[in-house]
Amino acid sequence: MTSIMTxxxxxxxxxxxxxxxxxxxxxxxxISTGLRVGxxxxxxxxxxxxxxxxxxxxxxxxxxxxxxxxxxxxEAAYTGLDTVKDILTQIKSKLVTANEPGADRTKINAEITQxxxxxxxxxxSAAFSGENWLYNNSTTAMATSKDIVGSFTRDASGNVxxxxxxxxxxxxxLIDGTQANGxxxxxxxxxxxxxxxxxxxxxxxxxxxxxxxxxxxATDLANMQTSLEAMLSxxxxxxxxxxxxxxxxENQTNFLKGLNETFQKGIGNLVDADMNEESTKLxxxxxxxxxxxxxxxxxxxxxxxxxxxxx
Numbered sequence: 001m002t003s004i005m006t007x008x009x010x011x012x013x014x015x016x017x018x019x020x021x022x023x024x025x026x027x028x029x030x031i032s033t034g035l036r037v038g039x040x041x042x043x044x045x046x047x048x049x050x051x052x053x054x055x056x057x058x059x060x061x062x063x064x065x066x067x068x069x070x071x072x073x074x075e076a077a078y079t080g081l082d083t084v085k086d087i088l089t090q091i092k093s094k095l096v097t098a099n100e101p102g103a104d105r106t107k108i109n110a111e112i113t114q115x116x117x118x119x120x121x122x123x124x125s126a127a128f129s130g131e132n133w134l135y136n137n138s139t140t141a142m143a144t145s146k147d148i149v150g151s152f153t154r155d156a157s158g159n160v161x162x163x164x165x166x167x168x169x170x171x172x173x174l175i176d177g178t179q180a181n182g183x184x185x186x187x188x189x190x191x192x193x194x195x196x197x198x199x200x201x202x203x204x205x206x207x208x209x210x211x212x213x214x215x216x217x218a219t220d221l222a223n224m225q226t227s228l229e230a231m232l233s234x235x236x237x238x239x240x241x242x243x244x245x246x247x248x249x250e251n252q253t254n255f256l257k258g259l260n261e262t263f264q265k266g267i268g269n270l271v272d273a274d275m276n277e278e279s280t281k282l283x284x285x286x287x288x289x290x291x292x293x294x295x296x297x298x299x300x301x302x303x304x305x306x307x308x309x310x311x
Contacts, residue, residue, distance in 0.1 A: 009299035017292035024285040030273040031282065037271040050270045057263040059152045059160075064256050069129060070148030070165070071249045074242055077133040077172050080126025081239040084119055084134075084174060084184075088232045091115050091196070091210075095225050098212045105212045112211065116197050119184065123174045133172045137201045141178050142169050148245075150252060165252075167245055171238035177201030183234045192223030196231060 030036055040047045091112055098108050123135040136142040147164040154160045176182030177199045187193040187207030196210045210224045 013296040013299045017296055020285055020288045020292050027278055027282045030278050034273055035271050036273040046270045050267050053263050053267050056154060057260055060256050060260050063149055063152045066149035067249050067253050073128045073131055074246050076126050076128040078239060078242040078246060080122055080134045081235055083122045085235050087115050087119050092228055099221055105214055109212045119197055133169055134174045136176045138177045139201050141181060142173050171241050175199045183231055188227040188230055191226040194224055194227040
């Protein structure tokens with residue numbers, strides 16, 4: 001039946017054209033944004049997963065920055081300890097020389113004094129971002145440990161946690177303003193109560209300073225050597241620990257970089273649009289749109305053909 005009140009063909013063609021226009025709009029949006037899932041309305045499950053992964057990727061990036069800062073602090077402390085280790089070895093040699101008959105102990109002590117000053121300068125300079133793990137010119141004890149942000153994790157239940165890398169400062173604290181701390185400033189009670197470098201904040205430290213003169217007894221020289229050997233051993237242990245932490249941070253940094261790249265790939269697989277596929281769809285839809293317009297035009301012209309029947 002042909003009706004001038006209801007053009008079924010035109011309505012059908014119009015509905016088809018509207019569907020084509022909607023699909024074309026979606027395809028054009030994907031092409032312009034590069035996203036197949038740009039909002040929860042596109043795919044709620046994928047959007048939620050991708051949004052969480054983006055948040056975690058941002059957290060991992062922040063952890064990586066924190067690791068970089070922590071690595072710089074560790075390297076500053078390690079470099080300082082490594083330098084002090086070499087200086088202590090020189091002082092050790094000076095004490096051995098002081099045992100030789102006829103040695104000029106005045107000159108030897110002058111050299112030891114200069115090496116001590118170099119230790120002070122090195123320890124005071126081994127700081128980064130306001131933190132010094134080797135030197136504490138204060139009567140307030142240095143914090144017992146230093147923490148570095150190490151990783152960010154999310155378990156199967158969605159609970160997040162921040163892990164840290166801890167370092168005990170007693171392994172690196174060389175010169176301290178308290179008499180109870182400091183590898184070089186604390187007296188060695190098992191070998192004549194000798195200490196090497198006095199902290200300005202602890203100028204009344206008890207015990208005996210490692211120094212030589214013409215009247216220094218052989219027993220005292222032996223105790224000085226024993227004390228210095230213990231100090232050197234502690235410095236080597238501290239440097240070894242810092243070296244291990246340095247390696248751990250570098251490995252963790254490389255791991256997080258790779259993990260972040262994996263996150264980005266995973267997010268892309270969930271929400272990114274396939275541009276080859278979308279461009280092909282767009283061309284097909286453009287052709288369908290042109291055909292839909294022609295079909296609507298033909299359907300609309302059928303009503304005009306009825307007029308021919310009344311001529």
